[in-house]
Amino acid sequence: MSETNNSTAKESRRGFFGSFSAWLAAAVGAVIGVGPVCVGLYTFIMEPLRKKQMPRKERDGGSSDPGFFRVASVDEIATDVPRRFTIVADKLDAWNFMKDQALGAVYLQKNEAGDISCYHTTCPHAGCSVAYEQDSNAYHCPCHNSSFNLDGSKLENGGSTNPSPRPLDTLEIKVDEATNTVFVKYEDYYTGRHDKVAK
Amino acid sequence: MFGKLYKWVDSRTGIQDSLEEALYENIPGGAKWRYVSGSMLVFAFMTQAITGIFLWMNYSAGSQNAWASVYYITYNMEGGALLRGIHHVMAQAMVVLLPIHILQVVIEKAYVKPREFNWWLGLVLMKITLALGLTGYLLPWDQKGYWATKVATELAALPPVVGGYIQKIVVGGNEYGHFTLTRFFALHAGVLPGLLVGFLVLHLAMFRKHGITAHSSKKRADQMFWPMQVLKDGVACALLFGLVVYVAIIHPAELGPPAEPTEPYGAARPEWYFLFLFQMLKYFDGSMGWNNEFVGAIVFPGVVFGFMFLMPFIARIKVGHAFNVLLIAALVGGAGYLTYEAHMEDNYNIYNEQDVDSAAYKKAAKYHAEVERANTEFRLIQELVEDYGIPLEGPLALQQRDPYTMGVRLFRRQCASCHAYNATGENAHLAIAGPEIDANAEGPMGAPDLYGFGSPDWIQGLLNGEEGGITSPKYFGNTSHAEGEMVAHVRDTMWAEAETDEDKAGLKETIEQVSWALAAEAKLPYLDYAGNQDKIESGINHLNDDTLGCVGCHNYKENEFGYVFTLDNYASSEWLTTMISNPNEVYSEDWGTANDRMPAFHSDATKLLTQDEIELLVRFLRQDRTLLGDTPESVEPLKAEAPAEEAETAEVTETTETPAPVESEEDTDETPVDTTQEAIEEESAEESEEEAEEEAEEEATEE
Numbered sequence: 001m002s003e004t005n006n007s008t009a010k011e012s013r014r015g016f017f018g019s020f021s022a023w024l025a026a027a028v029g030a031v032i033g034v035g036p037v038c039v040g041l042y043t044f045i046m047e048p049l050r051k052k053q054m055p056r057k058e059r060d061g062g063s064s065d066p067g068f069f070r071v072a073s074v075d076e077i078a079t080d081v082p083r084r085f086t087i088v089a090d091k092l093d094a095w096n097f098m099k100d101q102a103l104g105a106v107y108l109q110k111n112e113a114g115d116i117s118c119y120h121t122t123c124p125h126a127g128c129s130v131a132y133e134q135d136s137n138a139y140h141c142p143c144h145n146s147s148f149n150l151d152g153s154k155l156e157n158g159g160s161t162n163p164s165p166r167p168l169d170t171l172e173i174k175v176d177e178a179t180n181t182v183f184v185k186y187e188d189y190y191t192g193r194h195d196k197v198a199k
Numbered sequence: 200m201f202g203k204l205y206k207w208v209d210s211r212t213g214i215q216d217s218l219e220e221a222l223y224e225n226i227p228g229g230a231k232w233r234y235v236s237g238s239m240l241v242f243a244f245m246t247q248a249i250t251g252i253f254l255w256m257n258y259s260a261g262s263q264n265a266w267a268s269v270y271y272i273t274y275n276m277e278g279g280a281l282l283r284g285i286h287h288v289m290a291q292a293m294v295v296l297l298p299i300h301i302l303q304v305v306i307e308k309a310y311v312k313p314r315e316f317n318w319w320l321g322l323v324l325m326k327i328t329l330a331l332g333l334t335g336y337l338l339p340w341d342q343k344g345y346w347a348t349k350v351a352t353e354l355a356a357l358p359p360v361v362g363g364y365i366q367k368i369v370v371g372g373n374e375y376g377h378f379t380l381t382r383f384f385a386l387h388a389g390v391l392p393g394l395l396v397g398f399l400v401l402h403l404a405m406f407r408k409h410g411i412t413a414h415s416s417k418k419r420a421d422q423m424f425w426p427m428q429v430l431k432d433g434v435a436c437a438l439l440f441g442l443v444v445y446v447a448i449i450h451p452a453e454l455g456p457p458a459e460p461t462e463p464y465g466a467a468r469p470e471w472y473f474l475f476l477f478q479m480l481k482y483f484d485g486s487m488g489w490n491n492e493f494v495g496a497i498v499f500p501g502v503v504f505g506f507m508f509l510m511p512f513i514a515r516i517k518v519g520h521a522f523n524v525l526l527i528a529a530l531v532g533g534a535g536y537l538t539y540e541a542h543m544e545d546n547y548n549i550y551n552e553q554d555v556d557s558a559a560y561k562k563a564a565k566y567h568a569e570v571e572r573a574n575t576e577f578r579l580i581q582e583l584v585e586d587y588g589i590p591l592e593g594p595l596a597l598q599q600r601d602p603y604t605m606g607v608r609l610f611r612r613q614c615a616s617c618h619a620y621n622a623t624g625e626n627a628h629l630a631i632a633g634p635e636i637d638a639n640a641e642g643p644m645g646a647p648d649l650y651g652f653g654s655p656d657w658i659q660g661l662l663n664g665e666e667g668g669i670t671s672p673k674y675f676g677n678t679s680h681a682e683g684e685m686v687a688h689v690r691d692t693m694w695a696e697a698e699t700d701e702d703k704a705g706l707k708e709t710i711e712q713v714s715w716a717l718a719a720e721a722k723l724p725y726l727d728y729a730g731n732q733d734k735i736e737s738g739i740n741h742l743n744d745d746t747l748g749c750v751g752c753h754n755y756k757e758n759e760f761g762y763v764f765t766l767d768n769y770a771s772s773e774w775l776t777t778m779i780s781n782p783n784e785v786y787s788e789d790w791g792t793a794n795d796r797m798p799a800f801h802s803d804a805t806k807l808l809t810q811d812e813i814e815l816l817v818r819f820l821r822q823d824r825t826l827l828g829d830t831p832e833s834v835e836p837l838k839a840e841a842p843a844e845e846a847e848t849a850e851v852t853e854t855t856e857t858p859a860p861v862e863s864e865e866d867t868d869e870t871p872v873d874t875t876q877e878a879i880e881e882e883s884a885e886e887s888e889e890e891a892e893e894e895a896e897e898e899a900t901e902e
Binding site: 044045047048049052073075076084086093094095096102104105121125126127128129131134135136140142143144145146154161162163164165166180188190191192193194199 | 262346349350353354356357362363364367368370371372373374376377378381382460461463465466467477480481482483484485486490491492493495496558561562565566569612616634635804805806807
């Protein structure tokens with residue numbers, strides 16, 4: 001008994017990391033302490049960043065031009081009054097695949113010359129949804145008072161602030177003359193930045 | 200006996216020592232009421248943990264189930280509303296207690312040397328508590344939580360370089376979905392409470408290590424924690440619990456309509472204790488050179504937090520402590536002011552009733568309208584859930600089949616720029632404002648108010664030539680018809696001829712009967728046709744005899760002299776479908792200005808609405824709440840024993856390919872409507888149209 005006590009005392013005198021076993025214990029401890037967390041964190045971080053794939057049978061359907069969605073016929077777009085159109089496409093939400101879901105919305109309008117412009121409905125400030133209002137003939141965001149002119153530029157409404165860092169995001173469109181159809185390259189952009197950067 | 204048992208247990212567990220260790224902490228100057236805030240926070244957290252675990256037993260994360268399970272907890276589960284209510288209110292109590300505790304610690308100098316670590320641990324606990332509030336707000340997956348949290352996660356993407364990754368990791372991908380809920384739930388119920396417990400243990404251990412900050416005084420003797428301070432803490436916590444239960448009962452936790460990613464909620468606000476941050480974002484103008492929002496949402500709060508972190512060191516400088524007290528007071532005051540500002544901005548219309556024309560008023564009114572709309576949507580989904588239950592696909596699948604929910608949405612989006620839907624009475628919650636009509640100006644368009652379209656009341660108003668009738672904005676608004684032939688006929692012929700009160704009474708009676716005869720064409724499910732058979736029959740006779748001069752222009756049954764649209768099937772399901780799909784099919788082409796500016800919503804050229812959407816709108820306008828996919832009950836306005844001569848008359852109809860459902864004409868005897876009959880009808884319709892044209896021309900030449 002007394003011998004064992006003595007050796008314990010000696011070891012403690014040599015310091016906490018005074019022996020090979022101590023280092024080994026620390027190393028093993030680190031592995032078992034951090035290991036499970038690392039495995040968990042890996043999935044937590046990597047899964048959302050992974051590029052998801054549509055089910056095999058659905059992959060090649062739809063538009064021949066990737067990223068472009070059919071939104072409207074040219075006749076449906078009004079002159080000088082923006083109209084809201086929904087982007088409908090197949091959607092993947094984690095383990096569910098759903099056909100023909102509304103992904104988002106855009107505003108489309110024509111000018112007198114017939115040129116079509118297209119704006120994202122997401123406010124570039126903090127991601128709320130802007131709405132066109134007839135009485136002021138402008139876009140307004142219901143959250144932090146950002147507002148925009150019909151051409152998407154920021155509305156400077158004397159006195160009150162307009163926190164949006166940039167004009168409404170325009171989206172690229174393509175008109176198929178044969179079918180009179182408008183396609184929109186629908187993508188989301190990071191909000192709150194001066195530059196328009198696609199997500 | 201008990202004493203012996205206790206000794207036995209104590210000798211093996213050391214329970215006596217532990218209890219003494221825990222309870223016999225010296226309090227210099229004795230127990231005081233103002234020491235209760237810390238214990239109250241611990242109690243509040245314990246309540247949250249316990250009620251949270253019981254909520255967990257009934258909650259299911261996932262886009263289809265989250266709202267459904269919270270709905271179940273709130274409205275179906277025995278005691279569920281109280282359980283959720285306590286969890287909801289106690290969370291807010293915690294956020295109120297936090298600044299009180301912090302203020303106290305600062306004022307009493309409990310954060311300075313040697314208690315730096317305890318101060319920092321406290322700051323960490325504060326952050327965890329706020330994070331619990333933020334993550335919990337999303338879990339019911341209702342419109343409010345969804346859209347408010349969306350702003351918060353947008354902010355996660357603000358930091359340069361890594362921002363985008365942070366956002367994706369928090370949201371669980373590019374968009375909100377299952378993973379957003381599963382992640383937020385794991386954070387809310389697992390990670391954050393776990394961290395909170397860990398840091399709380401350290402916080403308490405530090406607290407015990409350094410003891411209570413107060414110094415012994417000569418006036419009051421020191422006391423032990425047990426029993427006086429425990430009693431005071433206990434009483435305070437009991438009062439808090441009582442208050443929370445009371446508030447939870449009188450203000451039950453709200454649940455909004457289910458989250459709908461494509462139906463933006465224009466009144467999205469964070470929980471009130473985050474409103475000051477929400478408000479602050481408004482002041483960082485986008486024209487500021489550098490990344491204004493990053494500064495407003497992250498850098499500025501970060502700097503403030505950094506100052507709080509450094510407070511124990513600042514206190515070492517002369518007047519440092521005074522500075523800290525001022526800083527904390529300024530922070531609490533500033534947050535309070537911003538919260539007040541946010542509240543005043545959203546309620547500007549309530550506090551400034553007279554300032555109707557200002558932009559601030561309109562904005563606030565809009566906010567309130569959005570809140571009202573959400574309440575209506577919730578009421579509608581609640582009715583649906585009670586009638587049908589929630590399907591496996593989730594509440595949205597039910598909403599999307601509901602003519603009322605979708606009708607209101609579609610009407611607002613596609614119709615309300617011209618039409619109003621001024622619902623009243625038990626349908627008042629469905630009302631949709633149309634454009635403001637200024638009869639003297641070119642201004643906004645204004646077309647008929649469509650609430651009750653085709654009903655006797657609506658038609659009686661249309662045929663009323665006096666004030667509030669056909670000339671009111673309710674009918675032709677600013678369309679070209681406002682001064683058209685119909686108005687001229689009703690006002691200048693029908694009503695101008697009725698000079699005496701007696702004449703007018705007679706005219707009114709005729710109009711009432713005619714209105715019922717026309718309403719019989721609409722086959723509206725909410726009308727009492729059976730109780731008004733006499734009126735319908737007299738009305739039919741009046742129309743056939745042309746008492747009011749209707750069939751001079753309109754076709755009606757065997758009267759085929761009209762040159763504008765037929766009154767047969769007027770406002771019926773088929774008629775409305777055709778009218779919305781392509782109004783030009785209802786108005787005959789030779790009637791040049793008939794269709795003022797109503798667009799075709801589903802024609803060969805335009806497909807602004809799908810056929811399903813049109814069907815939903817039609818049912819909404821007819822106040823028929825049969826879900827899409829179910830067949831509406833057939834309505835028979837006239838009893839079978841209709842006059843024999845009418846039964847032979849083929850129906851003159853302009854409705855096109857819409858297959859007529861079981862709604863056979865009121866005057867067909869036992870003849871079932873089949874395709875062959877329809878074909879015959881279409882033929883006869885064409886014939887009669889030609890005849891009508893010819894006859895109209897004849898008439899014109901005669902005149």
